[in-house]
Amino acid sequence: MxxxxxxxxxxxxxxxxxxxxxxxxxxxxxxxxxxxxxxxxxxxxxxxxxxxxxxxxxxxxxxxxxxxxxxxxxxxxxxxxxSRQPVTRMISEQAGSTLELAAGGLVVGLGAGLLLGMVAGLKPNTWIDTLCMLVALAGVSLPSFWIGMMLIYVFGMTLAWVPIVGSGLAALVLPSITVGLFIAGGFARLVRSSIIDAMGQDYIRTARAKGLGWAKIAFKHALRNAMIPPVTLLGIQIAVLVGGAVVTENVFARPGLGTMLVEAVLNKDLPLVQALVVYTTAAYVLVNLLVDLLYGLIDPRVQVGRA
Structure with missing residues:
Protein backbone atom coordinates (compact mmCIF):
# COMPACT_ATOMS: atom_id res chain seq x y z
CA MET A 1 0.00 0.00 0.00
CA SER A 83 -20.52 24.87 -30.73
CA ARG A 84 -20.64 26.93 -27.47
CA GLN A 85 -21.09 23.63 -25.59
CA PRO A 86 -19.01 22.45 -22.61
CA VAL A 87 -16.05 20.55 -24.02
CA THR A 88 -16.24 17.94 -21.24
CA ARG A 89 -19.76 17.00 -22.32
CA MET A 90 -18.73 16.89 -25.99
CA ILE A 91 -15.83 14.56 -25.17
CA SER A 92 -17.98 12.27 -22.99
CA GLU A 93 -20.48 11.88 -25.85
CA GLN A 94 -17.76 10.65 -28.24
CA ALA A 95 -15.57 8.76 -25.78
CA GLY A 96 -17.66 5.56 -25.94
CA SER A 97 -16.91 4.96 -29.62
CA THR A 98 -13.18 5.52 -29.14
CA LEU A 99 -13.09 3.23 -26.10
CA GLU A 100 -14.79 0.50 -28.16
CA LEU A 101 -12.14 0.89 -30.86
CA ALA A 102 -9.32 0.93 -28.30
CA ALA A 103 -10.67 -2.21 -26.60
CA GLY A 104 -11.01 -3.99 -29.95
CA GLY A 105 -7.49 -2.95 -30.94
CA LEU A 106 -6.13 -4.20 -27.61
CA VAL A 107 -7.83 -7.58 -28.02
CA VAL A 108 -6.43 -7.99 -31.54
CA GLY A 109 -2.98 -6.66 -30.62
CA LEU A 110 -2.58 -8.73 -27.46
CA GLY A 111 -4.03 -11.89 -28.97
CA ALA A 112 -2.03 -11.80 -32.19
CA GLY A 113 1.14 -10.49 -30.54
CA LEU A 114 1.08 -13.08 -27.77
CA LEU A 115 0.43 -15.93 -30.22
CA LEU A 116 3.15 -14.87 -32.66
CA GLY A 117 5.66 -14.18 -29.89
CA MET A 118 5.02 -17.45 -28.08
CA VAL A 119 5.29 -19.56 -31.23
CA ALA A 120 8.44 -17.76 -32.36
CA GLY A 121 10.01 -17.93 -28.89
CA LEU A 122 9.37 -21.65 -28.51
CA LYS A 123 10.76 -22.37 -32.01
CA PRO A 124 13.71 -19.96 -32.30
CA ASN A 125 15.87 -19.85 -35.44
CA THR A 126 13.44 -21.97 -37.46
CA TRP A 127 11.24 -21.20 -40.46
CA ILE A 128 8.31 -20.82 -38.04
CA ASP A 129 10.23 -18.15 -36.14
CA THR A 130 11.10 -16.35 -39.39
CA LEU A 131 7.49 -16.42 -40.62
CA CYS A 132 6.10 -15.10 -37.33
CA MET A 133 8.63 -12.27 -37.21
CA LEU A 134 7.92 -11.33 -40.84
CA VAL A 135 4.24 -10.97 -39.97
CA ALA A 136 5.15 -8.93 -36.87
CA LEU A 137 7.51 -6.71 -38.89
CA ALA A 138 4.81 -6.10 -41.49
CA GLY A 139 2.36 -5.05 -38.76
CA VAL A 140 4.84 -2.52 -37.38
CA SER A 141 6.01 -1.19 -40.76
CA LEU A 142 2.81 -0.79 -42.79
CA PRO A 143 0.91 2.50 -42.26
CA SER A 144 -2.45 2.23 -40.50
CA PHE A 145 -4.33 4.09 -43.22
CA TRP A 146 -3.00 1.71 -45.92
CA ILE A 147 -3.92 -1.37 -43.86
CA GLY A 148 -7.37 0.07 -43.29
CA MET A 149 -7.96 0.74 -46.98
CA MET A 150 -6.75 -2.75 -47.95
CA LEU A 151 -9.05 -4.35 -45.38
CA ILE A 152 -11.96 -2.28 -46.67
CA TYR A 153 -11.26 -3.31 -50.26
CA VAL A 154 -10.70 -7.03 -49.60
CA PHE A 155 -13.07 -7.91 -46.75
CA GLY A 156 -15.60 -5.08 -47.02
CA MET A 157 -16.06 -4.60 -50.79
CA THR A 158 -14.71 -7.69 -52.57
CA LEU A 159 -15.71 -10.46 -50.15
CA ALA A 160 -18.40 -8.44 -48.31
CA TRP A 161 -17.82 -10.40 -45.10
CA VAL A 162 -18.19 -7.47 -42.72
CA PRO A 163 -19.73 -3.98 -43.02
CA ILE A 164 -17.40 -1.07 -43.67
CA VAL A 165 -19.33 1.57 -41.72
CA GLY A 166 -22.04 1.45 -39.09
CA SER A 167 -22.35 0.46 -35.46
CA GLY A 168 -22.22 -2.85 -33.64
CA LEU A 169 -19.66 -5.60 -33.26
CA ALA A 170 -19.47 -6.49 -36.97
CA ALA A 171 -18.56 -2.93 -37.97
CA LEU A 172 -15.84 -2.90 -35.30
CA VAL A 173 -13.89 -5.86 -36.75
CA LEU A 174 -11.90 -4.11 -39.49
CA PRO A 175 -11.06 -0.96 -37.45
CA SER A 176 -9.90 -3.14 -34.54
CA ILE A 177 -7.60 -5.15 -36.83
CA THR A 178 -6.21 -1.92 -38.30
CA VAL A 179 -5.36 -0.53 -34.86
CA GLY A 180 -4.27 -3.85 -33.36
CA LEU A 181 -1.76 -4.94 -36.00
CA PHE A 182 0.74 -2.26 -35.06
CA ILE A 183 0.51 -3.20 -31.38
CA ALA A 184 0.78 -6.90 -32.24
CA GLY A 185 4.03 -6.39 -34.16
CA GLY A 186 5.97 -4.75 -31.34
CA PHE A 187 4.38 -6.97 -28.69
CA ALA A 188 5.27 -10.16 -30.59
CA ARG A 189 8.93 -9.24 -30.97
CA LEU A 190 9.32 -8.46 -27.28
CA VAL A 191 7.44 -11.60 -26.18
CA ARG A 192 9.69 -13.69 -28.42
CA SER A 193 12.90 -12.34 -26.90
CA SER A 194 11.49 -12.64 -23.36
CA ILE A 195 10.41 -16.25 -23.95
CA ILE A 196 13.81 -17.21 -25.38
CA ASP A 197 15.52 -15.68 -22.33
CA ALA A 198 13.11 -17.38 -19.89
CA MET A 199 13.44 -20.80 -21.52
CA GLY A 200 17.18 -20.75 -20.82
CA GLN A 201 16.79 -20.26 -17.07
CA ASP A 202 17.53 -22.88 -14.41
CA TYR A 203 13.93 -23.23 -13.25
CA ILE A 204 12.90 -24.28 -16.78
CA ARG A 205 15.52 -27.02 -16.81
CA THR A 206 14.30 -28.12 -13.38
CA ALA A 207 10.71 -28.26 -14.63
CA ARG A 208 11.81 -30.38 -17.59
CA ALA A 209 13.77 -32.70 -15.30
CA LYS A 210 10.63 -33.17 -13.18
CA GLY A 211 8.82 -34.42 -16.28
CA LEU A 212 6.38 -31.53 -16.76
CA GLY A 213 4.74 -31.21 -20.19
CA TRP A 214 5.87 -28.52 -22.60
CA ALA A 215 2.53 -26.70 -22.43
CA LYS A 216 2.70 -26.36 -18.64
CA ILE A 217 6.34 -25.28 -18.82
CA ALA A 218 5.61 -22.72 -21.52
CA PHE A 219 2.45 -21.14 -20.12
CA LYS A 220 2.82 -21.56 -16.35
CA HIS A 221 6.55 -21.06 -15.88
CA ALA A 222 8.08 -19.32 -18.91
CA LEU A 223 5.27 -17.00 -19.99
CA ARG A 224 4.52 -15.50 -16.59
CA ASN A 225 8.17 -14.79 -15.87
CA ALA A 226 8.64 -13.32 -19.34
CA MET A 227 5.70 -10.88 -19.20
CA ILE A 228 7.33 -7.93 -17.38
CA PRO A 229 8.94 -6.34 -20.50
CA PRO A 230 5.85 -6.89 -22.73
CA VAL A 231 3.53 -5.43 -20.09
CA THR A 232 5.81 -2.38 -19.86
CA LEU A 233 5.60 -1.97 -23.63
CA LEU A 234 1.82 -2.34 -23.46
CA GLY A 235 1.56 0.63 -21.11
CA ILE A 236 3.66 2.74 -23.46
CA GLN A 237 1.59 1.74 -26.49
CA ILE A 238 -1.58 3.25 -25.04
CA ALA A 239 -0.45 6.35 -26.93
CA VAL A 240 -0.42 4.22 -30.10
CA LEU A 241 -4.10 3.45 -29.55
CA VAL A 242 -4.89 7.16 -29.37
CA GLY A 243 -2.80 7.98 -32.43
CA GLY A 244 -4.21 5.00 -34.32
CA ALA A 245 -7.74 6.08 -33.47
CA VAL A 246 -7.19 9.45 -35.16
CA VAL A 247 -6.29 7.77 -38.46
CA THR A 248 -8.59 4.75 -38.23
CA GLU A 249 -11.71 6.71 -37.32
CA ASN A 250 -11.21 8.93 -40.35
CA VAL A 251 -10.55 6.00 -42.69
CA PHE A 252 -13.67 4.12 -41.53
CA ALA A 253 -15.79 7.28 -41.03
CA ARG A 254 -16.35 6.41 -37.38
CA PRO A 255 -17.32 8.98 -34.75
CA GLY A 256 -14.96 9.34 -31.83
CA LEU A 257 -12.28 11.41 -30.19
CA GLY A 258 -9.89 11.01 -33.11
CA THR A 259 -12.33 12.52 -35.58
CA MET A 260 -13.24 15.21 -33.05
CA LEU A 261 -9.57 16.11 -32.57
CA VAL A 262 -8.95 16.48 -36.32
CA GLU A 263 -12.02 18.70 -36.73
CA ALA A 264 -11.06 20.78 -33.69
CA VAL A 265 -7.54 21.37 -35.03
CA LEU A 266 -8.83 22.32 -38.48
CA ASN A 267 -11.38 24.71 -36.94
CA LYS A 268 -8.83 26.08 -34.44
CA ASP A 269 -11.21 25.23 -31.60
CA LEU A 270 -8.56 25.72 -28.92
CA PRO A 271 -10.58 24.80 -25.79
CA LEU A 272 -11.62 21.50 -27.36
CA VAL A 273 -8.07 20.69 -28.52
CA GLN A 274 -6.75 21.62 -25.09
CA ALA A 275 -9.32 19.45 -23.31
CA LEU A 276 -8.63 16.45 -25.55
CA VAL A 277 -4.89 16.69 -24.93
CA VAL A 278 -5.40 17.12 -21.16
CA TYR A 279 -7.66 14.07 -20.86
CA THR A 280 -5.45 12.00 -23.14
CA THR A 281 -2.30 12.72 -21.14
CA ALA A 282 -4.14 12.01 -17.87
CA ALA A 283 -5.38 8.67 -19.21
CA TYR A 284 -1.90 7.78 -20.47
CA VAL A 285 -0.28 8.52 -17.10
CA LEU A 286 -2.94 6.61 -15.16
CA VAL A 287 -2.72 3.56 -17.41
CA ASN A 288 1.04 3.42 -16.95
CA LEU A 289 0.48 3.70 -13.19
CA LEU A 290 -1.82 0.67 -13.31
CA VAL A 291 0.75 -1.23 -15.38
CA ASP A 292 3.42 -0.45 -12.79
CA LEU A 293 1.17 -1.74 -10.02
CA LEU A 294 0.51 -4.93 -12.01
CA TYR A 295 4.18 -5.91 -11.92
CA GLY A 296 3.86 -7.37 -8.43
CA LEU A 297 0.87 -9.49 -9.45
CA ILE A 298 2.67 -10.89 -12.49
CA ASP A 299 6.04 -11.58 -10.84
CA PRO A 300 6.29 -12.05 -7.04
CA ARG A 301 9.99 -11.20 -7.22
CA VAL A 302 9.00 -7.57 -7.82
CA GLN A 303 7.16 -7.49 -4.48
CA VAL A 304 10.22 -8.94 -2.72
CA GLY A 305 12.43 -6.30 -4.31
CA ARG A 306 10.10 -3.49 -3.23
CA ALA A 307 10.04 -4.84 0.33
Whole structure:
Protein backbone atom coordinates (compact mmCIF):
# COMPACT_ATOMS: atom_id res chain seq x y z
CA MET A 1 0.00 0.00 0.00
CA UNK A 2 2.88 2.38 0.74
CA UNK A 3 4.37 1.69 -2.69
CA UNK A 4 0.99 2.24 -4.38
CA UNK A 5 0.49 5.49 -2.47
CA UNK A 6 3.94 6.75 -3.50
CA UNK A 7 3.19 5.94 -7.13
CA UNK A 8 -0.19 7.69 -6.98
CA UNK A 9 1.36 10.79 -5.42
CA UNK A 10 4.06 10.69 -8.12
CA UNK A 11 1.39 11.12 -10.78
CA UNK A 12 0.48 14.59 -9.48
CA UNK A 13 3.69 16.43 -10.58
CA UNK A 14 3.62 14.61 -13.92
CA UNK A 15 0.08 15.82 -14.63
CA UNK A 16 1.02 19.30 -13.41
CA UNK A 17 3.94 19.55 -15.84
CA UNK A 18 2.03 18.14 -18.82
CA UNK A 19 -1.02 20.35 -18.26
CA UNK A 20 1.25 23.39 -17.86
CA UNK A 21 2.90 22.64 -21.20
CA UNK A 22 -0.50 22.14 -22.85
CA UNK A 23 -1.79 25.49 -21.55
CA UNK A 24 1.35 27.35 -22.57
CA UNK A 25 1.39 25.93 -26.09
CA UNK A 26 -2.29 26.70 -26.60
CA UNK A 27 -1.70 30.32 -25.58
CA UNK A 28 1.12 30.68 -28.12
CA UNK A 29 -1.07 29.65 -31.07
CA UNK A 30 -1.82 32.77 -33.15
CA UNK A 31 -5.37 33.96 -33.71
CA UNK A 32 -8.03 35.79 -31.72
CA UNK A 33 -10.42 33.34 -30.00
CA UNK A 34 -13.27 35.83 -30.27
CA UNK A 35 -12.86 36.01 -34.03
CA UNK A 36 -12.86 32.23 -34.15
CA UNK A 37 -16.10 32.09 -32.18
CA UNK A 38 -17.77 34.71 -34.38
CA UNK A 39 -16.69 32.75 -37.49
CA UNK A 40 -16.83 35.82 -39.72
CA UNK A 41 -20.07 37.25 -38.32
CA UNK A 42 -19.84 41.09 -38.12
CA UNK A 43 -19.75 42.39 -34.54
CA UNK A 44 -18.97 45.69 -32.91
CA UNK A 45 -15.89 46.27 -30.80
CA UNK A 46 -18.08 46.45 -27.69
CA UNK A 47 -19.50 43.00 -28.41
CA UNK A 48 -16.02 41.63 -28.93
CA UNK A 49 -14.76 43.11 -25.66
CA UNK A 50 -17.75 41.72 -23.76
CA UNK A 51 -17.08 38.29 -25.22
CA UNK A 52 -13.41 38.49 -24.28
CA UNK A 53 -14.44 39.45 -20.75
CA UNK A 54 -16.86 36.53 -20.57
CA UNK A 55 -14.15 34.09 -21.66
CA UNK A 56 -11.67 35.59 -19.21
CA UNK A 57 -9.25 36.57 -21.98
CA UNK A 58 -8.86 40.07 -20.54
CA UNK A 59 -7.24 38.70 -17.38
CA UNK A 60 -3.45 38.31 -16.93
CA UNK A 61 -1.73 35.15 -18.14
CA UNK A 62 -0.92 33.87 -14.63
CA UNK A 63 -4.51 34.31 -13.45
CA UNK A 64 -5.83 32.46 -16.48
CA UNK A 65 -3.30 29.69 -15.85
CA UNK A 66 -4.38 29.23 -12.22
CA UNK A 67 -8.03 29.20 -13.32
CA UNK A 68 -7.23 26.58 -15.95
CA UNK A 69 -5.55 24.28 -13.41
CA UNK A 70 -8.44 24.63 -10.99
CA UNK A 71 -10.97 23.81 -13.70
CA UNK A 72 -8.86 20.90 -14.99
CA UNK A 73 -8.87 19.29 -11.53
CA UNK A 74 -12.68 19.61 -11.44
CA UNK A 75 -13.06 18.38 -15.02
CA UNK A 76 -14.31 21.75 -16.34
CA UNK A 77 -12.24 22.94 -19.31
CA UNK A 78 -14.52 25.60 -20.73
CA UNK A 79 -16.72 25.84 -23.79
CA UNK A 80 -16.05 25.09 -27.43
CA UNK A 81 -15.50 28.16 -29.61
CA UNK A 82 -17.60 26.64 -32.38
CA SER A 83 -20.52 24.87 -30.73
CA ARG A 84 -20.64 26.93 -27.47
CA GLN A 85 -21.09 23.63 -25.59
CA PRO A 86 -19.01 22.45 -22.61
CA VAL A 87 -16.05 20.55 -24.02
CA THR A 88 -16.24 17.94 -21.24
CA ARG A 89 -19.76 17.00 -22.32
CA MET A 90 -18.73 16.89 -25.99
CA ILE A 91 -15.83 14.56 -25.17
CA SER A 92 -17.98 12.27 -22.99
CA GLU A 93 -20.48 11.88 -25.85
CA GLN A 94 -17.76 10.65 -28.24
CA ALA A 95 -15.57 8.76 -25.78
CA GLY A 96 -17.66 5.56 -25.94
CA SER A 97 -16.91 4.96 -29.62
CA THR A 98 -13.18 5.52 -29.14
CA LEU A 99 -13.09 3.23 -26.10
CA GLU A 100 -14.79 0.50 -28.16
CA LEU A 101 -12.14 0.89 -30.86
CA ALA A 102 -9.32 0.93 -28.30
CA ALA A 103 -10.67 -2.21 -26.60
CA GLY A 104 -11.01 -3.99 -29.95
CA GLY A 105 -7.49 -2.95 -30.94
CA LEU A 106 -6.13 -4.20 -27.61
CA VAL A 107 -7.83 -7.58 -28.02
CA VAL A 108 -6.43 -7.99 -31.54
CA GLY A 109 -2.98 -6.66 -30.62
CA LEU A 110 -2.58 -8.73 -27.46
CA GLY A 111 -4.03 -11.89 -28.97
CA ALA A 112 -2.03 -11.80 -32.19
CA GLY A 113 1.14 -10.49 -30.54
CA LEU A 114 1.08 -13.08 -27.77
CA LEU A 115 0.43 -15.93 -30.22
CA LEU A 116 3.15 -14.87 -32.66
CA GLY A 117 5.66 -14.18 -29.89
CA MET A 118 5.02 -17.45 -28.08
CA VAL A 119 5.29 -19.56 -31.23
CA ALA A 120 8.44 -17.76 -32.36
CA GLY A 121 10.01 -17.93 -28.89
CA LEU A 122 9.37 -21.65 -28.51
CA LYS A 123 10.76 -22.37 -32.01
CA PRO A 124 13.71 -19.96 -32.30
CA ASN A 125 15.87 -19.85 -35.44
CA THR A 126 13.44 -21.97 -37.46
CA TRP A 127 11.24 -21.20 -40.46
CA ILE A 128 8.31 -20.82 -38.04
CA ASP A 129 10.23 -18.15 -36.14
CA THR A 130 11.10 -16.35 -39.39
CA LEU A 131 7.49 -16.42 -40.62
CA CYS A 132 6.10 -15.10 -37.33
CA MET A 133 8.63 -12.27 -37.21
CA LEU A 134 7.92 -11.33 -40.84
CA VAL A 135 4.24 -10.97 -39.97
CA ALA A 136 5.15 -8.93 -36.87
CA LEU A 137 7.51 -6.71 -38.89
CA ALA A 138 4.81 -6.10 -41.49
CA GLY A 139 2.36 -5.05 -38.76
CA VAL A 140 4.84 -2.52 -37.38
CA SER A 141 6.01 -1.19 -40.76
CA LEU A 142 2.81 -0.79 -42.79
CA PRO A 143 0.91 2.50 -42.26
CA SER A 144 -2.45 2.23 -40.50
CA PHE A 145 -4.33 4.09 -43.22
CA TRP A 146 -3.00 1.71 -45.92
CA ILE A 147 -3.92 -1.37 -43.86
CA GLY A 148 -7.37 0.07 -43.29
CA MET A 149 -7.96 0.74 -46.98
CA MET A 150 -6.75 -2.75 -47.95
CA LEU A 151 -9.05 -4.35 -45.38
CA ILE A 152 -11.96 -2.28 -46.67
CA TYR A 153 -11.26 -3.31 -50.26
CA VAL A 154 -10.70 -7.03 -49.60
CA PHE A 155 -13.07 -7.91 -46.75
CA GLY A 156 -15.60 -5.08 -47.02
CA MET A 157 -16.06 -4.60 -50.79
CA THR A 158 -14.71 -7.69 -52.57
CA LEU A 159 -15.71 -10.46 -50.15
CA ALA A 160 -18.40 -8.44 -48.31
CA TRP A 161 -17.82 -10.40 -45.10
CA VAL A 162 -18.19 -7.47 -42.72
CA PRO A 163 -19.73 -3.98 -43.02
CA ILE A 164 -17.40 -1.07 -43.67
CA VAL A 165 -19.33 1.57 -41.72
CA GLY A 166 -22.04 1.45 -39.09
CA SER A 167 -22.35 0.46 -35.46
CA GLY A 168 -22.22 -2.85 -33.64
CA LEU A 169 -19.66 -5.60 -33.26
CA ALA A 170 -19.47 -6.49 -36.97
CA ALA A 171 -18.56 -2.93 -37.97
CA LEU A 172 -15.84 -2.90 -35.30
CA VAL A 173 -13.89 -5.86 -36.75
CA LEU A 174 -11.90 -4.11 -39.49
CA PRO A 175 -11.06 -0.96 -37.45
CA SER A 176 -9.90 -3.14 -34.54
CA ILE A 177 -7.60 -5.15 -36.83
CA THR A 178 -6.21 -1.92 -38.30
CA VAL A 179 -5.36 -0.53 -34.86
CA GLY A 180 -4.27 -3.85 -33.36
CA LEU A 181 -1.76 -4.94 -36.00
CA PHE A 182 0.74 -2.26 -35.06
CA ILE A 183 0.51 -3.20 -31.38
CA ALA A 184 0.78 -6.90 -32.24
CA GLY A 185 4.03 -6.39 -34.16
CA GLY A 186 5.97 -4.75 -31.34
CA PHE A 187 4.38 -6.97 -28.69
CA ALA A 188 5.27 -10.16 -30.59
CA ARG A 189 8.93 -9.24 -30.97
CA LEU A 190 9.32 -8.46 -27.28
CA VAL A 191 7.44 -11.60 -26.18
CA ARG A 192 9.69 -13.69 -28.42
CA SER A 193 12.90 -12.34 -26.90
CA SER A 194 11.49 -12.64 -23.36
CA ILE A 195 10.41 -16.25 -23.95
CA ILE A 196 13.81 -17.21 -25.38
CA ASP A 197 15.52 -15.68 -22.33
CA ALA A 198 13.11 -17.38 -19.89
CA MET A 199 13.44 -20.80 -21.52
CA GLY A 200 17.18 -20.75 -20.82
CA GLN A 201 16.79 -20.26 -17.07
CA ASP A 202 17.53 -22.88 -14.41
CA TYR A 203 13.93 -23.23 -13.25
CA ILE A 204 12.90 -24.28 -16.78
CA ARG A 205 15.52 -27.02 -16.81
CA THR A 206 14.30 -28.12 -13.38
CA ALA A 207 10.71 -28.26 -14.63
CA ARG A 208 11.81 -30.38 -17.59
CA ALA A 209 13.77 -32.70 -15.30
CA LYS A 210 10.63 -33.17 -13.18
CA GLY A 211 8.82 -34.42 -16.28
CA LEU A 212 6.38 -31.53 -16.76
CA GLY A 213 4.74 -31.21 -20.19
CA TRP A 214 5.87 -28.52 -22.60
CA ALA A 215 2.53 -26.70 -22.43
CA LYS A 216 2.70 -26.36 -18.64
CA ILE A 217 6.34 -25.28 -18.82
CA ALA A 218 5.61 -22.72 -21.52
CA PHE A 219 2.45 -21.14 -20.12
CA LYS A 220 2.82 -21.56 -16.35
CA HIS A 221 6.55 -21.06 -15.88
CA ALA A 222 8.08 -19.32 -18.91
CA LEU A 223 5.27 -17.00 -19.99
CA ARG A 224 4.52 -15.50 -16.59
CA ASN A 225 8.17 -14.79 -15.87
CA ALA A 226 8.64 -13.32 -19.34
CA MET A 227 5.70 -10.88 -19.20
CA ILE A 228 7.33 -7.93 -17.38
CA PRO A 229 8.94 -6.34 -20.50
CA PRO A 230 5.85 -6.89 -22.73
CA VAL A 231 3.53 -5.43 -20.09
CA THR A 232 5.81 -2.38 -19.86
CA LEU A 233 5.60 -1.97 -23.63
CA LEU A 234 1.82 -2.34 -23.46
CA GLY A 235 1.56 0.63 -21.11
CA ILE A 236 3.66 2.74 -23.46
CA GLN A 237 1.59 1.74 -26.49
CA ILE A 238 -1.58 3.25 -25.04
CA ALA A 239 -0.45 6.35 -26.93
CA VAL A 240 -0.42 4.22 -30.10
CA LEU A 241 -4.10 3.45 -29.55
CA VAL A 242 -4.89 7.16 -29.37
CA GLY A 243 -2.80 7.98 -32.43
CA GLY A 244 -4.21 5.00 -34.32
CA ALA A 245 -7.74 6.08 -33.47
CA VAL A 246 -7.19 9.45 -35.16
CA VAL A 247 -6.29 7.77 -38.46
CA THR A 248 -8.59 4.75 -38.23
CA GLU A 249 -11.71 6.71 -37.32
CA ASN A 250 -11.21 8.93 -40.35
CA VAL A 251 -10.55 6.00 -42.69
CA PHE A 252 -13.67 4.12 -41.53
CA ALA A 253 -15.79 7.28 -41.03
CA ARG A 254 -16.35 6.41 -37.38
CA PRO A 255 -17.32 8.98 -34.75
CA GLY A 256 -14.96 9.34 -31.83
CA LEU A 257 -12.28 11.41 -30.19
CA GLY A 258 -9.89 11.01 -33.11
CA THR A 259 -12.33 12.52 -35.58
CA MET A 260 -13.24 15.21 -33.05
CA LEU A 261 -9.57 16.11 -32.57
CA VAL A 262 -8.95 16.48 -36.32
CA GLU A 263 -12.02 18.70 -36.73
CA ALA A 264 -11.06 20.78 -33.69
CA VAL A 265 -7.54 21.37 -35.03
CA LEU A 266 -8.83 22.32 -38.48
CA ASN A 267 -11.38 24.71 -36.94
CA LYS A 268 -8.83 26.08 -34.44
CA ASP A 269 -11.21 25.23 -31.60
CA LEU A 270 -8.56 25.72 -28.92
CA PRO A 271 -10.58 24.80 -25.79
CA LEU A 272 -11.62 21.50 -27.36
CA VAL A 273 -8.07 20.69 -28.52
CA GLN A 274 -6.75 21.62 -25.09
CA ALA A 275 -9.32 19.45 -23.31
CA LEU A 276 -8.63 16.45 -25.55
CA VAL A 277 -4.89 16.69 -24.93
CA VAL A 278 -5.40 17.12 -21.16
CA TYR A 279 -7.66 14.07 -20.86
CA THR A 280 -5.45 12.00 -23.14
CA THR A 281 -2.30 12.72 -21.14
CA ALA A 282 -4.14 12.01 -17.87
CA ALA A 283 -5.38 8.67 -19.21
CA TYR A 284 -1.90 7.78 -20.47
CA VAL A 285 -0.28 8.52 -17.10
CA LEU A 286 -2.94 6.61 -15.16
CA VAL A 287 -2.72 3.56 -17.41
CA ASN A 288 1.04 3.42 -16.95
CA LEU A 289 0.48 3.70 -13.19
CA LEU A 290 -1.82 0.67 -13.31
CA VAL A 291 0.75 -1.23 -15.38
CA ASP A 292 3.42 -0.45 -12.79
CA LEU A 293 1.17 -1.74 -10.02
CA LEU A 294 0.51 -4.93 -12.01
CA TYR A 295 4.18 -5.91 -11.92
CA GLY A 296 3.86 -7.37 -8.43
CA LEU A 297 0.87 -9.49 -9.45
CA ILE A 298 2.67 -10.89 -12.49
CA ASP A 299 6.04 -11.58 -10.84
CA PRO A 300 6.29 -12.05 -7.04
CA ARG A 301 9.99 -11.20 -7.22
CA VAL A 302 9.00 -7.57 -7.82
CA GLN A 303 7.16 -7.49 -4.48
CA VAL A 304 10.22 -8.94 -2.72
CA GLY A 305 12.43 -6.30 -4.31
CA ARG A 306 10.10 -3.49 -3.23
CA ALA A 307 10.04 -4.84 0.33
Missing amino acids: RYALRRVLGVIPILFVTWTIVFGVMQLIPGDPVNLMLAGVPASQEVRENERRRLGLDRPFLERYVTFLGRAVRGDLGESYR
